[in-house]
Amino acid sequence: MLRSWGDALATYWVRREAIKTLRQLDDRTLRDIGISRCQIEPAVTGDFDIELVRIR
Numbered sequence: 001m002l003r004s005w006g007d008a009l010a011t012y013w014v015r016r017e018a019i020k021t022l023r024q025l026d027d028r029t030l031r032d033i034g035i036s037r038c039q040i041e042p043a044v045t046g047d048f049d050i051e052l053v054r055i056r
Contacts (some may be wrong), residue, residue, distance in 0.1 A: 019044050022040045
């Protein structure tokens with residue numbers, strides 16, 4: 001149980017850091033990698049389906 005809690009906490013911190021890094025990018029760079037600003041968190045957590053979204 002302690003290990004799973006530690007793994008969950010580590011995953012949380014890695015995701016928060018990824019979100020922080022992506023938020024520092026400008027909109028053009030985000031568009032180049034295929035996401036918009038409002039899609040950063042779903043993209044990091046894996047809830048983002050690129051097939052359903054088309055960025056203009």
